[in-house]
Amino acid sequence: MANTNMRWKLPTICFVLQIIMIILFGFFVRSNIESDPHWAEYKETQNITSDNENEFYYRYSSFQDVHVMIFVGFGFLMTFLQKYGFGSVAFNFMLAAFGIQWAILMQGWFHSFEDGKILIGVENLINADFCVGSVCIAFGGVLGKVSPVQVLVMTLFQVTLFSVNEWVLLNQLHVIDAGGSMTIHTFGAYFGLTVAFILRRPKLNERNHNEGSVYHSDIFAMIGTLFLWMYWPSFNSAVSNHGDAQHRAAINTYCSLASSVLTTIAISSAVNKTGKLDMVHIQNATLAGGVAVGTAAEMMLTPYGSLIVGFICGIVSTLGYKYLSPLLTSKLGLHDTCGIHNLHGMPGIIGGIVGAVTAAAATEDVYTAPGLIAMFRFEGDWANRSPSTQGGYQAAGICVSLAFAFVGGTIVGLILKLPIWGEPADENCFEDAVYWEIPNEEEEVETSNQYVAHEPQYHNTLKMSEEP
Amino acid sequence: MANTNMRWKLPTICFVLQIIMIILFGFFVRSNIESDPHWAEYKETQNITSDNENEFYYRYSSFQDVHVMIFVGFGFLMTFLQKYGFGSVAFNFMLAAFGIQWAILMQGWFHSFEDGKILIGVENLINADFCVGSVCIAFGGVLGKVSPVQVLVMTLFQVTLFSVNEWVLLNQLHVIDAGGSMTIHTFGAYFGLTVAFILRRPKLNERNHNEGSVYHSDIFAMIGTLFLWMYWPSFNSAVSNHGDAQHRAAINTYCSLASSVLTTIAISSAVNKTGKLDMVHIQNATLAGGVAVGTAAEMMLTPYGSLIVGFICGIVSTLGYKYLSPLLTSKLGLHDTCGIHNLHGMPGIIGGIVGAVTAAAATEDVYTAPGLIAMFRFEGDWANRSPSTQGGYQAAGICVSLAFAFVGGTIVGLILKLPIWGEPADENCFEDAVYWEIPNEEEEVETSNQYVAHEPQYHNTLKMSEEP
Amino acid sequence: MANTNMRWKLPTICFVLQIIMIILFGFFVRSNIESDPHWAEYKETQNITSDNENEFYYRYSSFQDVHVMIFVGFGFLMTFLQKYGFGSVAFNFMLAAFGIQWAILMQGWFHSFEDGKILIGVENLINADFCVGSVCIAFGGVLGKVSPVQVLVMTLFQVTLFSVNEWVLLNQLHVIDAGGSMTIHTFGAYFGLTVAFILRRPKLNERNHNEGSVYHSDIFAMIGTLFLWMYWPSFNSAVSNHGDAQHRAAINTYCSLASSVLTTIAISSAVNKTGKLDMVHIQNATLAGGVAVGTAAEMMLTPYGSLIVGFICGIVSTLGYKYLSPLLTSKLGLHDTCGIHNLHGMPGIIGGIVGAVTAAAATEDVYTAPGLIAMFRFEGDWANRSPSTQGGYQAAGICVSLAFAFVGGTIVGLILKLPIWGEPADENCFEDAVYWEIPNEEEEVETSNQYVAHEPQYHNTLKMSEEP
Incomplete structure (x- = not known):
């Protein structure tokens, strides 16, 4: 049986990681022009008359909403387990607090690197939160079955892989994915599932009685659900172009989410013998609509298109919780604590496909000629790309994300399987008392x-x- | 005894409603110019130089605050019942998710209909949330005594009635009511009370022991209270004119709410034999100040005027909880689960009156001549209306809202009384186990x-x- | 034994205070130009073309975040006590609702007084919340050991002292302290500790078994922790200069907070025999990084400087909870319910020092010449002050704040010791049943x-x- 005493392992890894962060930040990270006192000079050169043109005022309130989703949203969503509330909310807190630092560096090297420095502003904070979102998702797949050290190791590798995958998609394939259906949800979910599969515990279900909720833990989880649901329009619009794109992304996401709620409730009741609703479905599948418009929300998906996407995903996700998850556990031994396959995996892929189709169908008539260029950034190397070609590349983005998830997840899973990280025994899974x-x-x-x-x-x- | 099995009823109504929404959205709902790629062209024609002039940046963070109030605020406020936490938070979630879609259509036909299409932007989302707020209020009156199918049916009719009432007030009487003292609170509360009266259950109190809180459920409810309380300044200022009006509405609401807290605590202690405080009062009556400045907050109510309104409403509302609610139950058989009469009914009427008086007292001296026109929209057909006439119409708005509430509530109550909706038996009221x-x-x-x-x-x- | 019956005391003090507020607001408080209908005229005289230049749009979303920190953040952070959840969240609500009114007056007389009137806008609301923040901190030191009447009396005096201290620092010493490391945290914590020391109860620990958490109360407390943690960047940037300063303050705070989380977890595990984590540390010490960059966040502290500050404070704060607090109780009889010395006291002083050093090290090279003037307001009487002199004054600010805290706390403590306020007996401490x-x-x-x-x-x- 593994030694779950964290006394030296956990402090060591925390200190080592944090000191590395400080050194790398010291070498690389600086304020960008919009958060530097030279902003006043820069404003003049750009004929900017109002401080309101500072990126801060376009993005900060979206950033805060995303921040709440990552820390309260994901953290509380996972408190549904009766005896794992501390671990859910606090390990999520830990992984996100480390992850955002590492993400600022990784994403910074790829996207904000100038003259040897990473220049950061509010948009970098949003993107770091996004990156960490994919780790929160993966954490949902292994929740209760890993040690805090494993969580940190997974975060270290997953943030790295996320950033490379994101770079391939955004910079090489020139894919549009502002709300991250592919980069965040598809990648995060299948990465987490692969890790969960590698770490599978065949005897878990026979022994463990803690995997379930109690009345109040289900209500705590609803705090997470609702903050995710309410702020999702901010998530999908946070890094969109200023003006109409950001505006449209928020509206489309709002519509899609509303639609998910009703079909989730419908299916939850329909699949129960006495028509009773299941809180697991309400806590999770109601969010599927937000996942599935992550790519297309800023496009001209239209409000009714968004309703249709939400409609479908509420159904798919709820059916997944009811039928597919038990099947994956019994047939493959793939145990997915929070059902991330149903909430992020399938809806993420659907979201990628919806994005590809919406992109392929784009016309100058709908977007205006400059609007089409602005939307899909048909500039520079990509000046001659057509919407239908863009659709093809969008579809390729799904496959690349899946490939990164499976290959990366396998490697990281094998690393996490090493018997040195203080993994809990089967009978201590889903129980805070091991680490708290x-x-x-x-x-x-x-x-x-x-x-x-x-x-x-x-x-x-x-x-x-x-x-x- | 009614059959509470929801297996076919609930899925059917959810699917039917959601499919109707998709069809109607498909026919009618499109992005408005500010969330459409044609925005760039439009900007040029309007000489707008900054994307910050997009309505999104004036309204979106207010929208998100209102959104939190509807879903977390109302949802958690109602979790005080010891065994009805699931139903409180999730049925509120369900009704609001459906209601906002239907409200976008209903309000859109009345207010945003151009060339056969409803053109929506962030302000429509706020107004849809407002409309649904009135349903959340009414739901508080029947909480624990109705089936989810009844909740959806009530939402369908109440959103319709709300929109008609709102149209009469805003477009026919030309009433000012940015924070909805009349349209949201007065209408919502008395509609809900009328429905509750029609659905009264004479034997409920003898049999049911579940109507009460436990220690932790009272703390959950405080999550709802505080988010409502904190974000109420956003609620009352969300759709006010840009600039000083929005600014002023937030300040006045903040003052009124602060004052309510102290008088609520004072009365709560004073009416108890041993001076002990009652959580029911703190959870609810502290919010009365926000309700009561819904109409007047954007006017020159002044900070001290706002304090006075909050002062009075904290007292009225707490006394209502202590003395009036038990009386209504014992004398009229009117059982009001959340005490909506005390939190939204009486303070809503007070708010309407405060608004009428404040409007009647408006002068060019205080508002400036163009300011008076901007504040009360004395334009077009109403160019010649004087403040004192406006005050009269404001008062008429209260009466119209009450009439809509009583007549509409009676009709909807009778519809909900039909024995086909799976209403719970008396002994299953306030108990999640029936539907969960x-x-x-x-x-x-x-x-x-x-x-x-x-x-x-x-x-x-x-x-x-x-x-x- | 004291009479804890609140029936006449609490209503009387609430009514008296609230009526005084109304009268003083009536005499003194008016809307400032940005929330007055004369704004339209004023805009023209200032050549302002967009309502977006109204202060409301620069500050309101920060204000709302700060508001959430005060009411939900502090309120829920204190619900960790197993039987004091009502008192924690509701007395915090009460003191803050009264405190903001009194703070608007006190701070108004010092900073917004023109022609006999206090002219308020959104920045006054933020500053009132800040002032009340220091009372919430002090309340944490005496939590569970005082009556609601004592809480109100303490608030009355502490807001007064805060405002005087703030005026001395900002207007006489010309100190920079946008996030309040000195004015809010250092003053609040040592004031609260002094009061707690004066009110010490030597027999408390022998008798009382209620001072501790239960499983769900620890999860409730995490709601407070996370909202404080997430919104702290808004707290430290809320009243900074428009543009780059506000932007920078948010980024630096974000970095410092992230770093605190990892070192808190490291130390929490390292000081436990079996390496288990302690929720008390996670709930509190993770926030120390935000406290400690309160002064310097808007300066060019740089992201890596912020990481270092957070790194140190996570360690100091956690060690304080583990070793220093028990020592203070056993040696001095100083019982600090929430450990405010560890979360606000020591990190506050560190924050003051960091601010002094960062100010002293400021150069025109880093800030640009006009930037340096804008940052430290080297204007008017202070036009000739050098950064190194500024550093000296910053350091003096710490000492002044401590002096105000100790002297003020002693006087207020002695007032609160009078046996007329309905203080609970030792065996009723930390128990809601006395007052609820x-x-x-x-x-x-x-x-x-x-x-x-x-x-x-x-x-x-x-x-x-x-x-x-």
């Missing part, structure tokens, strides 16, 4: 058990075994 | 009850009756 | 206890003692 000091009811002990567990919100395994 | 799969402690069963319920956050009725 | 109606499981009583406490989320002391 858990509050106990001291009073109970001190008053020599005159009454039974008057505040028994949590007992760790050791505690329970002491009871008669 | 509830997580149970499997371990308990499997280990043959060696110790008593170590995580008994929730037991459904069936479960408990099996226990010795 | 607590929901009980009626069913349990009515069914004559056939099964044990099926929903025992909370029992008050009286209740428990009745049980066999």
Whole structure:
């Protein structure tokens, strides 16, 4: 049995990673012109009269919404497990706090590197959050089955792979993916599933009773769901072009999400013998519409097109939770704690396809000639690309993301399988007590058990075994 | 006894409604110029030099705050019931997700219809959220006593009635009501109360023990309260004129809300024999100040005027919870689960009156001559209206809203009384187990009850009756 | 034993304070030009063409983020106590709602007073929230040990002292402190600690078993932690100069916070015998990085400088929770419920020092000549001040803040020690039941206890003692 004592492993890796970050930031990262005192001079050279033209005022409130999605959204969504609330919210916090630093560097080298320095502004913060979003997704696949050290190692590698994949898609294939259906969701989900598959535990289901929710943990999870759902329009529009593109991306995402909710509820009720709803579906599948318009939301998908996408994805995702996930576990041994395949995997691929089709169907009539160029950035090397060619490249982007996910996930999964990271034993999965000091009811002990567990919100395994 | 099995009813209504939405959106809904690629052309014709002039940047962060109020604010406010947390947050989610789509259509036909199309932008999203807010309010009156199918049917009709009432007020009476004291709160509350009255259950109180909170459910509810309270300045300023009006509406609302908190606490303590505070009051009456400046916040109500309004409404609302609600239940059989009469009904009417008085008292001296025209839109057909006439029409708006609420509520209540919607029996009211799969402690069963319920956050009725 | 019945004390103080607020607002507070209908005229005189130049659009979304930090952030952070959730979130709500009104007046007289009136706009709301932030901090030191009347009295005096201290720092010493490391955190923490010391209860620890968390209360607290953590970049940038300064402050704070998370986790694990993490550290010390760049975030601290500050403060703060707090309690009898010394005290002082050093090191090369003047407001009386002199004054600001905290805290502590405020007895500390109606499981009583406490989320002391 693995040694789950984190006393030296976890502090060591945290310190090493953080010190490396400081050194690399020291060498490479500087403020860009919009967050530097030279901005005033620059404004004059650009004939900018108002500070409102600073990128900060176009992007900051979107950034904050995305930030909430990553930390509260994903963090609380995963608190549905009855005894893994601490790990869900806090390991997500840890991985994201490290991940954003590493992402600023990786994405910076690819996209914001000038004269030997990475020049950062608010858009870099958004993109770092996006990158970390893909790690949060993958974390959902292995939730409760890995140690915090494994989480950090996975983050280190996944952020790296994400950035390379993103660079291939955006810079080599010249793919449009502002809301990340491909780069964030497809890549994140299949990467996480591959890792989960490599780390599979054949005896897990026989032994573990903790994998399930209790009444209040399901309500905590709804905090995550709702903040993800509400702020998703900001997510898909955060890095779109100023003006109409950002505006349109928000509207389309809003429509798609609304539609998902109704079909999720419909299917959740329809697949239950007595028509009762399942909170797992509400917590997750209602979000599928946001995933699936990640690529196309800023295009002229139109509000009704968005409704259709949300309609389909609510159905696909809920059916996935009901039928496909149990099948993957029983047939392949692929255990996916949060059902990321249903929420991010399938809707992510659908989103990539919707994006490819929408791009291929673009016309000057709909977008105007300069609008078409602005939308798909048909400039420089890509000045002669046609919408239909663009559609083909968009489709290629899905395949590349999947390839990166499977190959990268396999390698990272094998690294995480090394017996040195303090992985929990099967019987300790989904249980905070392995890695956390858990509050106990001291009073109970001190008053020599005159009454039974008057505040028994949590007992760790050791505690329970002491009871008669 | 009614059949509460939702298996066919709920999926059917969800699918039918969502498909109708898609068809109607397909026929009618398009992006407006500010979210269309033709924006660039349009900008030039309007001599707009900065994308910051796009409506998106004036309204989007207000929209997101309102969005949080509707989904997290109302959703969590209602989780105070000990066994109805799933229904509270998820049925609110469902009704709002459907309602915003239907509201975009209904309000669009009245206000954004051009050349056969509804042209939408961020302001339409805000208005749709506003419209749905009135449904969330009404839902609070019937919370725990209706099936999800009834909720959807009510939403369908209430959004329709709201839009007609709003059109009468704004377009026919030319009433000012940016924060919706009349259109949202007065209409929503009295509509909901009328429906609750029609659906009254004389034997409910004798039988049901679930109508109450537990410790943690009261804390969940505070999440809703605080997000409503904090973002209310955005709510009341979201659709105000650009610049000073929006700025002023936020400040006045902030003041009114602050004042409500103190008088709520004062009265809550004063009406209790031992001076103890009641969470029900804190959760609700602290918000009354926001309701009551919904109409007047963008006018020159002044900060101290706002404090006075909040002062009064904190008192009225808390006294309502303490004395009036029990009276309405015992005398009229009117059971109002969330006390919407105290939070939205009375403060809504007060808000309408405050608005009428503030409008009637408006002078060119205070507003400047063009400012007065801009504030009350004394243009076109209304170019010759005086402030005092405006005050009269504002007062008329309260009456019209009440009339719509009573007549509409009666009709909708009678429709909802039909025994086909799967209404819960009296003994199943306020209990999630009727419509939800509830997580149970499997371990308990499997280990043959060696110790008593170590995580008994929730037991459904069936479960408990099996226990010795 | 003190009489904890609040029936007349609490309503009286609430009403008196609120009526005084109304009167003073009536005499003094008016809208400033940007929230007044005369804005349109003013715009013309200033050649402002766009309403986007209204301060509202530069500050409002930052204001809302700060607002969330004060009410949800601080409120929920303190819900970690197992039986003090109501008091934590609601007394924080009460003190902040009163405090912002009084702060608008106090700060207004010092900073926004023109022709006998205080002219307020969105920046005043932000500053009022900032001022109240220092009261929330101090409240954390006495949490669970004071009555709501004491909380209001403390707020009244602390807001007054804060405003005077702030005026001395900003207007007399001409210190820069946009994010309030000195004015908010250092002052707030040491004021609160001094009050806690004066009110110390030597027998508290022997008797009270309620001072601790339960599983779900620790998750509630994480809601507070995360909203504080996510929105801290808005806090530190909210009142910075438009454009690059605001942009830079957000980026630097983001970096510092990210770094704190990793070192907090590292130390939390390293100081535990079995390497297990402690939720208290995660809930609090992860925020230390935000505190410590409060002064310097808008300066050219650089991203890597911010990482270093966060790195150090995560360590210092976590070690403080582990070793220093128990020592202060056992040696000095200084009981600090939320550990404000570790989260706000030490990091606040570090922040002041970092600010002084960063200011002293400022050069025209880095800031540009006009940039240096804009950053440190080297104008008017301070036109000839050099960066190194500025550094000296910054350091003096720390000392002044500490002096205000110790002297003010002593006086206020002695006032609060008067036996007339309804202070709870030692055995009732950290227990909502003294001041709150607590929901009980009626069913349990009515069914004559056939099964044990099926929903025992909370029992008050009286209740428990009745049980066999």
